[in-house]
Amino acid sequence: MGMWLFLFTELILFGGLFIVYAVYRFKHPEEFRLAAAELDTLVGTVNTIILLTSSLTVAMSITALQEGKKHLSLLLIGTTILFAVAFMVNKYFEWGHKFSLGIYPGSPDLTNKPQGEILYFGLYFVMTGLHALHVIIGVVVLLFVMVFIARGSVNKDSYVKLEAGGLYWHLVDIIWIFLFPLFYLIH
Amino acid sequence: MRAQRREGRIRKVLESMTTATIAAETVEPDFYHVKGKHGGILSWLLTTDHKRIGLMYLVAMGVFFLVAMTIGVLMRLELLGPGKTIIDPQTYNTFFTLHGVIMIFLFIIPGLPAVFGNFMLPIMIGAKDVFFPRLNLLSWYLYIAGGLIALIGLFLPGGPADTGWTFYVPYSIRSSANVMPSLFGAFVLGFSSILTGLNFITTIQRMRAPGMTWFKMPLFAWALYSTGWIQILATPIIGITLLLVAVERFFGVGIFDPNLGGDPVLYQHLFWIYSHPAVYIMVLPGLGAVSEIIPVFARRTIFGYKFIAFSSIAIASVGSLVWAHHMFTVGMSGTGMFIFSFLTFLVSIPSAIKVFNWIATLYKGSIALDVPLLFVLSFIVQFSIGGFTGLMLGALAVNIHVQDTYFVVSHFHYVMFGGMGFAFFAAMHYWYPKMFGRMYANKPAKIAWLMTTIGFNTLYFPMFFLGYLGMPRRYYDYLPQYQTIHVIATVGSWIMVLGILIMIANLLVGLRRGTKATANPWGGQTLEWTVASPPTLENFHEIPTVTRDPYDYSMYERPSTEAAK
Amino acid sequence: MADHEQHHRDKKQHSVSYGQFILLWLGLLALTGMTVSLAGIDLGRWVIVTALVIASIKSTLVMGTFMHLRFEDRIFRVFVAVALVTFVIFISLTFFDYAFS
Numbered sequence: 001m002g003m004w005l006f007l008f009t010e011l012i013l014f015g016g017l018f019i020v021y022a023v024y025r026f027k028h029p030e031e032f033r034l035a036a037a038e039l040d041t042l043v044g045t046v047n048t049i050i051l052l053t054s055s056l057t058v059a060m061s062i063t064a065l066q067e068g069k070k071h072l073s074l075l076l077i078g079t080t081i082l083f084a085v086a087f088m089v090n091k092y093f094e095w096g097h098k099f100s101l102g103i104y105p106g107s108p109d110l111t112n113k114p115q116g117e118i119l120y121f122g123l124y125f126v127m128t129g130l131h132a133l134h135v136i137i138g139v140v141v142l143l144f145v146m147v148f149i150a151r152g153s154v155n156k157d158s159y160v161k162l163e164a165g166g167l168y169w170h171l172v173d174i175i176w177i178f179l180f181p182l183f184y185l186i187h
Numbered sequence: 188m189r190a191q192r193r194e195g196r197i198r199k200v201l202e203s204m205t206t207a208t209i210a211a212e213t214v215e216p217d218f219y220h221v222k223g224k225h226g227g228i229l230s231w232l233l234t235t236d237h238k239r240i241g242l243m244y245l246v247a248m249g250v251f252f253l254v255a256m257t258i259g260v261l262m263r264l265e266l267l268g269p270g271k272t273i274i275d276p277q278t279y280n281t282f283f284t285l286h287g288v289i290m291i292f293l294f295i296i297p298g299l300p301a302v303f304g305n306f307m308l309p310i311m312i313g314a315k316d317v318f319f320p321r322l323n324l325l326s327w328y329l330y331i332a333g334g335l336i337a338l339i340g341l342f343l344p345g346g347p348a349d350t351g352w353t354f355y356v357p358y359s360i361r362s363s364a365n366v367m368p369s370l371f372g373a374f375v376l377g378f379s380s381i382l383t384g385l386n387f388i389t390t391i392q393r394m395r396a397p398g399m400t401w402f403k404m405p406l407f408a409w410a411l412y413s414t415g416w417i418q419i420l421a422t423p424i425i426g427i428t429l430l431l432v433a434v435e436r437f438f439g440v441g442i443f444d445p446n447l448g449g450d451p452v453l454y455q456h457l458f459w460i461y462s463h464p465a466v467y468i469m470v471l472p473g474l475g476a477v478s479e480i481i482p483v484f485a486r487r488t489i490f491g492y493k494f495i496a497f498s499s500i501a502i503a504s505v506g507s508l509v510w511a512h513h514m515f516t517v518g519m520s521g522t523g524m525f526i527f528s529f530l531t532f533l534v535s536i537p538s539a540i541k542v543f544n545w546i547a548t549l550y551k552g553s554i555a556l557d558v559p560l561l562f563v564l565s566f567i568v569q570f571s572i573g574g575f576t577g578l579m580l581g582a583l584a585v586n587i588h589v590q591d592t593y594f595v596v597s598h599f600h601y602v603m604f605g606g607m608g609f610a611f612f613a614a615m616h617y618w619y620p621k622m623f624g625r626m627y628a629n630k631p632a633k634i635a636w637l638m639t640t641i642g643f644n645t646l647y648f649p650m651f652f653l654g655y656l657g658m659p660r661r662y663y664d665y666l667p668q669y670q671t672i673h674v675i676a677t678v679g680s681w682i683m684v685l686g687i688l689i690m691i692a693n694l695l696v697g698l699r700r701g702t703k704a705t706a707n708p709w710g711g712q713t714l715e716w717t718v719a720s721p722p723t724l725e726n727f728h729e730i731p732t733v734t735r736d737p738y739d740y741s742m743y744e745r746p747s748t749e750a751a752k
Numbered sequence: 753m754a755d756h757e758q759h760h761r762d763k764k765q766h767s768v769s770y771g772q773f774i775l776l777w778l779g780l781l782a783l784t785g786m787t788v789s790l791a792g793i794d795l796g797r798w799v800i801v802t803a804l805v806i807a808s809i810k811s812t813l814v815m816g817t818f819m820h821l822r823f824e825d826r827i828f829r830v831f832v833a834v835a836l837v838t839f840v841i842f843i844s845l846t847f848f849d850y851a852f853s
Contacts, residue, residue: 001388001389001392001393001828002318002319002322002385002386002389004828004831004832005384005385005388005389005419005831006381006385008419008420008831008832008835009381009385009419009420009422009423010423011423011835011836011839012420012421012423012424012835012838012839012842013423013424013426013427014427015423015424015839015842015843016423016424016426016427016428016457016460017427017431018843019456019457019842019843019846020431020442020453020457022843022847023450023453023846023847023850024448024450025800026847026850026851027450027850028448041788041791045784045788048784049781049784052777052780052781052784053777055777055814055818056773056774056776056777056818059768059773059817059818060770060773062768063767063768063769063770063773066767067767105438105439105440105441106438106439106440110441111447114448115447115448116448118441118447118448119441119442119447119448119449121441122440122441122442122447123442125440126431126434126440126442130430163820166818166819167819170814170815170818170819173814174810174811174814174815177807177810177811177814178804178807178811180787180807181787181791181803181804181806181807182803185787185788185791185799185803186791186799187791187792187794187799392827416834420834420835420838424842452849453846456846456849460842460846507838507841507842508841508845510845511845511849519849520848520849520850520851520852521852522848522852523848523849523850523852526845526848527845527848
């Protein structure tokens with residue numbers, strides 16, 4: 001129950017950002033559309049698939065542990081983490097590409113663009129940045145869980161910590177499920 | 188004769204021995220004297236005992252309160268006359284910012300839940316601790332960290348923040364003062380608040396003693412439950428909003444800065460989406476404490492238990508819908524303003540229900556005018572005044588004239604200080620014997636109460652007129668026609684502060700010199716009065732099974748005339 | 753506290769099969785494909801609505817099965833509903849200002 005309550009706080013934390021996004025997109029629909037063209041839909045789609053699959057693996061890891069299959073469980077969590085790393089690598093290249101185009105907060109290029117576009121990119125960096133931070137936190141949490149499983153304190157009869165870690169991970173996935181269409185799919 | 192006297196003396200000795208034997212038989216020490224893993228200061232700093240954590244909050248909070256109160260006194264001194272009296276304008280701006288930040292984020296918001304919620308909630312529901320004891324300790328550390336971070340600005344070049352506790356953009360983005368520590372400190376404090384709320388909700392959901400159904404739960408628990416939900420659902424909004432301001436200050440991102448297309452009004456929306464429900468985080472536990480105290484000192488079961496319980500939920504819910512009434516003068520749409528004004532009027536209803544029920548409980552009760560009840564009586568009057576003036580502010584036409592004047596300052600001091608502050612004092616005097624095992628001296632406590640009440644009202648009531656006459660808030664300087672009221676208010680502040688200092692001194696002295704308290708000095712019916720004063724480490728030897736209502740005073744009620752016939 | 757956890761452990765020793773998870777995952781991939789292709793069509797004002805509807809369906813599926821919400825005590829679903837309603841209220845009331853300016 002405690003983790004669900006904590007997830008609500010994360011939901012509202014990102015919710016605040018979604019409110020800002022909604023207001024600004026409402027005020028500057030055309031400029032948002034123009035700015036969104038800079039984003040690579042393919043990379044975004046691949047990242048979405050990566051996160052969805054990572055949710056699959058972490059969910060399966062719970063079933064594995066419930067069946068007493070400690071090593072399978074560890075393997076699945078490890079796979080989840082690998083997917084997370086892949087996501088972050090993609091992000092790194094995406095952002096790098098933007099920076100090379102002169103698009104970053106406070107850049108002269110950006111400041112000269114129309115206001116709606118400045119807002120779009122401001123939100124893009126903040127929201128995907130905060131999301132990426134949560135991906136990293138999720139990875140750390142899952143690493144801790146792996147250690148607990150390896151040591152045996154999280155096991156077939158007592159796996160709340162794995163469930164909690166999984167829940168956190170699924171939230172990270174859900175946030176991206178919303179971020180993806182809102183930033184990448186405005187055509 | 189001598190034999191009789193000797194007999195009397197022997198009896199007295201035997202009596203005290205019996206008490207001692209009984210005490211010796213229940214040989215389990217109170218939680219202060221338990222031999223744990225650590226000794227000395229570590230037994231406090233590494234504790235997971237909810238009672239110790241509550242006390243640590245109390246000590247820290249007391250220090251922060253005194254600092255903020257001192258700043259308030261200095262502000263009032265400055266305002267004795269137009270122009271400069273003791274400090275310069277920039278300092279004044281940092282003063283009202285600090286006073287607000289400390290009082291709101293370090294005293295009132297954590298306030299009752301952190302101290303009395305932590306100490307009493309588990310005992311009240313028949314539990315040995317909260318659901319996540321270590322998280323509880325983490326909450327305390329986050330509180331201390333947040334407080335220290337927020338105050339670091341005092342020592343950095345550029346001085347502390349001067350934006351007001353509301354950090355409105357664009358000034359908070361542009362000010363050269365040290366805004367970042369305040370932003371970051373408030374963010375950390377938000378975490379502390381969230382974790383406490385999370386802990387209390389889980390505790391109440393999962394750890395009630397057998398037999399304690401929702402409707403056998405004390406009303407203080409209902410209040411803490413409602414508050415917990417606000418803490419969880421509203422606090423993250425301020426978290427993200429302050430984070431955005433920090434990011435904007437640091438990176439120049441362009442979220443709220445109008446130069447980059449941002450909307451300052453949007454900042455205000457987000458700020459108040461938290462900060463209005465925050466005032467309910469502040470006041471709901473106080474309302475809960477009042478609901479605890481009144482039945483005890485009126486020897487009556489509370490009138491309308493279910494109404495009061497549900498009104499807490501209603502206040503939490505409807506109170507989350509009214510935030511833009513802080514923004515009536517910034518240029519919102521007419522439709523928006525109309526809707527928020529309407530909702531604001533709605534939220535007064537559950538609060539009023541509580542007041543009616545309390546009065547109904549007191550009416551024809553067997554009133555014991557002890558110190559807790561005295562503070563509660565002040566509370567009821569002051570909270571009502573605050574509530575009425577809140578309604579006045581909720582009316583659009585009135586708001587246009589008095590927004591950002593001393594009328595608002597007076598309104599919120601009436602609800603936050605005259606309300607929640609006095610509820611804190613009441614709770615302090617009510618639960619003191621349970622927490623410390625001693626009783627404070629009554630006379631000084633009553634004198635302190637009287638002085639605080641008179642001082643408080645002298646300080647703040649005239650401010651309604653001051654605001655109505657047009658004196659703006661947060662102004663360092665003012666026109667001469669406002670001086671008379673300012674002088675009255677400042678004198679009021681001296682009386683009040685003296686009263687508060689007497690109160691604190693009396694309570695501190697009581698720790699050493701007070702008479703030992705019994706388990707139930709007030710005759711309360713809730714579970715905390717069934718355990719020792721102070722309680723043992725795990726509160727209960729065995730978890731009780733609850734059959735009675737929490738405010739069962741039927742043994743005091745006079746038999747009805749029917750039965751007598 | 754451990755007793756409480758044990759009590760709940762006994763209640764929900766419920767395991768979702770790998771097959772069920774994979775089926776769900778395939779569904780999520782299909783929905784992702786749908787949302788990408790729909791974005792290519794000019795739906796005008798409805799673009800955002802369709803995107804949000806599909807995203808909501810995906811999230812509900814994730815919450816229901818991956819996050820085990822379907823199989824938990826009802827109180828959890830009530831809590832989630834409360835949190836979601838709260839967010840919806842925050843965003844809609846804000847729009848009462850912006851939509852009518």
